[in-house]
Amino acid sequence: MKSVIIIPDRCIGCKQCEIACSVEHSKSKNIYSSVFETPKSAPRIFVLPGDHSCFSFPNKCRHCDPAPCLMICPTGAIYKDSSIILVDPTRCIGCRMCAMVCPFYVIRYRESPDIVERYVATKCDGCIDRIKKGNIPACVETCKTGAILFDDLNxxxxxxxxxxxxxxxxxxxxxxxxxxxxxxxxxxxxxxxxxxxxxxxxxxxx
Amino acid sequence: MNEKSIHKDAEHFISISEKEGIETVWNRLKSQEPHCGYCELGLSCRNCAMGPCRIDPFGDGPQKGVCGASRDTIVARNLLLTISAGAAAHSDHGRDILETFYETSNEKTSGYMIKDVEKLKKLAIEFGINVNDRNDGDIARELGAKLMEEFGTKQKRLTLLDRSPKKRQEIWERLNIVPRGIDRENVESLHRIHMGVDNDYLNLLLHSLRTSLSDGWGGSMIATELSDILFGRPEPLVSSVNIGVLKENEVNIALHGHNPILSDVIVQAAEDPELIKIAKEKGAKGINLVGICCTGNELLMRKGVPMVGNHLMQELVIMSGVLDAMIVDYQCIMPSVVDVAKCFHTKIISTFDKAKFEGAEHISFDKSRGIEIGKKIVRLAVENFENRIPGKVDIPDKPVEMMAGFSVESILELLGGSLDPLVDAIKIGKIRGVAADVGCNNPKIKHDYGHTYITKCLIENDILVLVTGCAAVANGKIGYMNMDAVKYAGKGLKEVCESLKIPPVLHVGSCVDNSRLLVLVSAIANNLGVDISDLPVVGTAPEWYSQKAVSIATYFVASGVDVVLGIPPAIFGSQKVVDVLTNGLKDLVKATFSVEPSPDKAARLIQKKIEDKRMLLGLSYREIG
Known part of the structure; x- marks a missing residue:
């Protein structure tokens, strides 16, 4: 089973994964038009500085199993599809419970293309659409240094x-x-x- | 303690900005971090539309751009672009002064005159112009036309290169890096950077040297020479520095930027009795001018106008609440000053059509109506006095005394007309050598810490320190540039300072005035009959940020002066480029770059380089641990 694995010492902080993630989750999936969309797409992977700016770390959902966010969600908005943890924005009530229990602080609240004027839990969806078409996740594809890999963990x-x-x-x-x-x-x-x-x-x- | 500045005034305003949510350069740096590693390494290229491309520094990902450019080509091309931007900035500044000079010789300007006839004639002679039995206007007109040719294509080599030692000129000729025309080298740089032109990293690096030389011995040197002729040759004087130079009960105008053709006219306009009368009617006691960055240094050097701060102070000084106007020309002016000014009553007035700022009031400067426009600008500031917000007045420090005005001519005068006393002091070792601390501020290093730490170590060890630009303000503000500072100097340097009545750190001018350093080291080398690279002289830019600083550093190195940088430039993506710049250049131009972010280690490195040069000259030598 392939999954996304981060190799932190390979991350050079270029943030191209953030951009690729934003484009992938935009309506048009096109970098030139996505920047003009409303609501604006946003990344679900976050390149963060380490204890100081010499180091950077791409932080994203680990798709835990069991997943604390899924277990605590009171409306059943968070569910699992072939080992990827997903959010159904139509069922999310924005109660923040998932964000509180997430050990990695990777959940954000945003308008989604489906749900506007309401802020719902938004996080990495493992690029499930791409995977189903036989492609690799957008962040992995864009990373040229090998800091984000998609392969069998072992x-x-x-x-x-x-x-x-x-x-x-x-x-x-x-x-x-x-x-x-x-x-x-x-x-x-x-x-x-x-x-x-x-x-x-x-x-x-x- | 993780303080952002060594200064009380800066720390005071930074803490207020944090409390009140006023965004500054430090907040923006934080939000940009982590910086893109490709860009930091110089490994990204967005020159053409087959790209943008980047090279994986770890070696598993792409190793060539779409066109096939290697990491070495890309890093060298990017460096050449950086140097060209810096050289172009200095040289276009030089051209603006030249145009003003030429128009003044045709009596088509207002507010300018030939102030230093002696220097005019001296320069004219260097350009082969007959100065006998001719009036100043005639000489200036012919000189102006000749100088315009220095920018063009007609020439085979820049005239002012003749000031350098013969040995140095031979090196440039051998390497085929003699700069021909000032604009030409910059245009050729842009040509070489185009896809499919210069792909050889070494060839690109050599043209980087040539382009930087066209700045140092061309654009910058012309800017300095003509500024001296138009505005007066700097003479030693005493002024003051830091936030305390602002006066609560006067109209305060800060002049920020680089080009004295605007700021000099503002000084004249601010003396206008009518404007002073209006200021008094508004309740102010007078009009107080202060400088920021190099336009400030130009005024300080020639007129003793006090300095309110350097690069990283530009946002903070607005927070004093007493700055009625900030008049900007160009270069190093953060667009954010407009945003900070929105929280206060300060008016930001832009003046050059090539440097506009969204949200600032633009008054187009025209040298043919210099005084008229100058008065218009000063009037805006005077009228803004009454808009001060009473609760916001905040001047948290008292000014520090600072000397300035050490042009090459005035240093010679101090020495009694000959360089011999200085050369002798170096020979017998009272002065071990000379270091130039130049360049900017950068929020990546604690504000003014690099400049002042290195300077202190050097003067303690009998190294005379010459400063320009933001480095000058840093050292002045901490008190190393008044006669009291002699106490920080080592025994030998102290003796020399006391006898000449100079501080151990001499203000040589603005960043284009780094060309004065070229003139000085050339004169010393010629005096000794050696090349510049033989002299115990080192340059350092511990807090640099700008492309201009890279150009300056490069023309120092190309002229034979070792340079120690504090901030790593974007070259580390190519081992070959790093090797050439830090080592290989020794064989080519007899000087190299070093990168040493620790000010303590940098100071020791500079000392060691100076002592090593002394040893090679057969002078007394001190072991540096």
Whole structure:
């Protein structure tokens, strides 16, 4: 069973997933016309800064099982379809119960194309329409760094584990210190500089 | 403590803005974070409609743009565009002054005259113009026409490059980066950036150097020279700085932007007896002019007009409630000043047709009616005095004394007409070397922290610090630019400062006046018979934000001065570009860039670079730990 998996150290904060998500959930599904629609479409994935701006994290619904939001919804507006948790906007009364119990703070209240002048629970629908047509979710498709993947979870974890194992032996073989947690590349280089810059705001100030 | 500024006045207004929900640059930075990593790395390209494209920095995703451009091509192209925008800004500023100068020589302007005839003649001679038995207007007219050619296509090389050491000129010739025409290099940059033109990252980087040189030795240098001729050559003077220069009982006018052709006329207009009379009728005691950013620095250098703040102060000064008008020309003026002004009575008046601000009152400036328009603008400010909101008056600090006016000519005069005393002080090691702290503010680093921290470390270690632009205001405001600051200097530097009666940190001018630094280092190098790159001289821009700053940094490096940047530029997407700029340039132009966000480490790096240069010159050497 494939699902969306986030690899946080690959996220570079470009927010293209937010845009792709907004377009996918607009009426026209077209970036040029979607910006003129009312109500305006909005993302259901949120790229948030970490403890400071050097890190970013794409936060979205995890489609939990059991899902606290589904269990607490008093009107039965939240339901499950092939392991994806969905909201029926016509049944939502905007009581906020789902948002209160969601451990990830990924539910927002917005007008939807079907329900206007009323704010209903809106969240990631796993791009269920796309999946049913054999496509991958919009956020996954747009992410070029591999921070948002769509695959079998255990398969990805196995691959990550294999990579890790290789690095462990590299450390032994080459006898030099290798950061086993992070790949070294130009983005890390920039992150280090940004972290240094950030530290000037707090630490050097004795 | 996570403070946003080192200054009392800034912190005071930032906390009020947070309480009252007045949006500032710091709020907007926060809401932009996290920033797009592609853009931060320089790996996004939106030059053509086959794209936009981006290169995956991790290596699994796309590695080429649709056209086939590699990460190196894209990063280098983006950097060239940044430098060109900066060079164009300085050079177009220079052209505006040149046009005013030329029109003045034809007696077609109001409010301008040839103030420094000596400098006019000196410059004319450099351009091969006969100055004997001719009137000033004639000389100026011929010089003006010649200078216009510097912007065009006729020339094979910019004339003012002759001021640099011969060895330096040979380097430029060898690399084929001699700037030809000021506009030409910028236009050629835009051409090279077009798809399918220059795809070689090294070739692009070399043209970046050439374009920046057309700024430093062209547009900026012409701006400085002609401003001195029209408005007077700066002489050492004492003025003051910070929010305290605003006066509760006077009409306060802030001049913000860069070009003195407007602000100089405003100074004249504000002296108009009729306007002062109206101000008094409205209950004010007079008209008080203050400066922000470089147009302020231009006025401070020549007329001693006090500075109310630098780049990151521009929104905050409005919150004093006593600013009756902010008159803006161009560059570095945040569009948000209009929004902040809506919460107060301050009028924002834009003046240049090429720089309009939605929500501001626009009065089109025309140099042929300079004084008339200047008076019209000042009148608006005077009439706005009565609209002050009594409860909102807030001036939370007292001004600090600050010296300014250190043009190359005035430094020479202080030294008794020759550079020898300065060169000797460097030789015997009383002064270890010279550092230029220049450039902007950036909300990514605590306001003025980088500038002042680095300056303090340097003067403590006997390094004379020259400052321009926002860096000057930062150092002035913390008290490093008055005679009292001599106490912060190391023993050798202190001795020199005391004997010359100068502070350890000298205000050299606005950001186009970084060209004065080129003139100064050239003169020192020529005095010693060496190249600029042999001198114990380093530039730093710890808080830079603008494209102009990148152009300045690049022409420093291309001229042989190592530069230490505090904010990482958008080049880290290409290891090759990073390698060339931080290392490879050493073989090409004998100077490199460094990026060091920690002011403490940056200060030590600058010191080390200076001591290393001393060693190579065979001068006394200090180990830097």
């Amino acid at each position: 398969k990805i974890l196995k691959e990550k584990g294999l990579n890790f194992a290789k690095k462990v032996f590299l450390v032994q073989k080459e006898g030099k210190k290798i950061d086993v947690l992070q790949e070294k590349n130009c983005y890390n280089m920039l992150q280090e500089l940004k972290e240094k810059l950030y530290r000037t705001m707090v630490v050097e100030d004795e």
